Amino acid sequence: MLKKISVLDVRLGMFINELCGNWIDHPFWKKSFELDSEKDLHALKTCGIKEVWIDLSKGLDVEPEPSPESDEKKPPDTLPEAAKSDKKQEQQIALHQEMPRAQKLQAKAKRTVAFVFREARMGNALQSAEAVELVDEITQSVSRNSVALLNMSRLKSKDDHIYLHSVAVSALMIALGRQLGVESGTLKSLGMAGLLHDVGKVMIPDTILNKRGKLTPDEFEIVKTHSRRGWDILKSDPNVDEIGLDVCLHHHERWDGSGYPDKLSGETLSLYARMATVCDVYDALTSDCSYRKAFSPADAIRKMTEMQAVHFDKVVFHAFVKTVGIYPSGTxxxxxxxxxxxxxxxxxxxxxxxxxxxxxxxxxxxxxxxxxxxxxxxxxxxxxxxxxxxxxxxxxxxxxx
Ligand SMILES: [Fe+2]
Ligand SMILES: [Fe+2]
Structure with missing residues (x-):
């Protein structure tokens, strides 16, 4: 019997009957095969394919859904279907154990990002070696406990907002990458991409960036140049790879093609850019800005669920909900x-x-x-x-x- 499933639910022991999508998008030369290696599992989860057909007569089915213990525990109807199952990675250590380290790391991260951005603003060479070291520490913190650093990064003030937003998007990209089964080397690229995605904002006048109230259309057009200007800053840096450049240039693109700067849509956007759009919007919504108070984490997830069809890749968004939770920390x-x-x-x-x-x-x-x-x-x-x-x-x- 054939069954179509999300690639997020694929596991070893399944028989893949067919991959949904263009063959050119994935690294498998075979149409049907038994999934029996971690390497193939990882390749399948990260190649951009969203759904596969499995043959239940030749291999395993998806893991059964956990049965709800009571009606009160049912998630709200507006939440995505995939969020109702739970395959979240186990935390290595408890939150209270990681929090003191996360606190110190956040203070250090803020200083480092401020330094890197300041140098870029002055037109000096990008201090990316500092960022590489910081991303290593962020990756380790997220691996020990995925929410400790995120909890800290929600405590932004107006002055340090851009720096802590960079740290938060870096941590979110790493956490989401882990959820999606991205290999550890690539996790660091994701962390670096998150940390530097808004570096182009150093080229935008403070009068616009710090303006109280909504921007005029002309001012918004100037803000929109930050992704390409960021790409210009990063393009020749040896510590920034293709993922970092792509995320910097395309983190404001939208699933329906309504974003900027290139109006890319759907799967013409890389998986990494699709991840960045989700992480960027979540951190923006859960932070105070000049014209509105921060959404609570749970309200931000609800809001993003409403925005999902237009803004986000459904599979990536569902993985994100699994990463931060239906009731994210701080709710x-x-x-x-x-x-x-x-x-x-x-x-x-x-x-x-x-x-x-x-x-x-x-x-x-x-x-x-x-x-x-x-x-x-x-x-x-x-x-x-x-x-x-x-x-x-x-x-x-x-x-x-
Ligand atoms: Fe941005
Ligand atoms: Fe951003």
Whole structure:
């Protein structure tokens, strides 16, 4: 029996009957074959093919979906189908163990990116060796725990916004690359690409970049030049490879061709550029900007779900949701017990049962002793996502948990 499945669900032991897409897009010369090597599995997941036909009479089926434990644990209807299954990579260490290191790394990263951008602004050679060393450390941090550095990077102020946005996009690209099964050497290229994708902004006047309120059409046209100007800065640097150049030039392209600068669409965009568009928009939405407050991480995912058909590659977006979670770290939630909590870490077991930090009882209307609770082990499901503004809590001071 033949079955069409997402390439994200492919696993060893399956019999691939047919790859969907143009043969020229993938590295396999055979039409049908048994998937029995890690090398082929990796090649299949990263070649840009989105769906395959498998033959169930000759090989394994997809792994069964985890069965929901109760109605309250069902994800909201608006979320993508793929987000309902959970194959998130296990964290190597707990969030609270990585946070002190992530804190130090973030401070160092901010200084390094500021230095690299400042030198570029002055027209000096790109200090890319500094960036290479930093990307190594970001990659290691994300490998130990994929959300610690991201939690830190959400705490941006206006002055350090561009630097911490670069660090966040770098960490997101690495985390998403791991989710997609990208090999470790390429992860570093993704990290470098994320770190330098907006370097062209050093050529845009501060009066425009820091303007309060919306830009005029003319000002927006000037901002739009940053991707090509960034490419110009990076093009002759020995530490920036094709992935870095491509991501810099095309991180504002859109799936439907409505982006810039080249109006590329669909699969004419590289996988890496498609990854960058998702990571870039997520970090932009979860950050304050001159004309609106930051979306909560959960609201950003909801917003991006609405934007998905126009803006993003569906497979890449679904992998991204698996990376950051349906309830990303930093989301304020109310549990069925009436306790308020902030999502602290993702659970290896399910996207629906993250680790949270409870801190307030809505029944008693008073704070409670803060404690980490793993919802995959405690029967107190998330009842709703709450607006921090409504409760007047400053979650920014609570993210470092
Ligand atoms: Fe940009
Ligand atoms: Fe950006």
């Amino acid at each position: 304020l939630v109310k549990l069925k017990s009436g306790r308020l909590a902030v999502v602290a870490d993702q659970s290896a077991k399910s996207l629906l049962t993250p680790v949270v930090k409870v801190f307030f009882s809505t029944k008693a209307n008073e704070p409670i002793f803060p404690a980490l609770v793993d919802l995959s082990k405690v029967p107190d499901p998330i009842a709703s996502v709450e607006d921090p503004a409504k409760w007047k809590f400053d979650l920014k001071t609570m993210v470092g948990i």
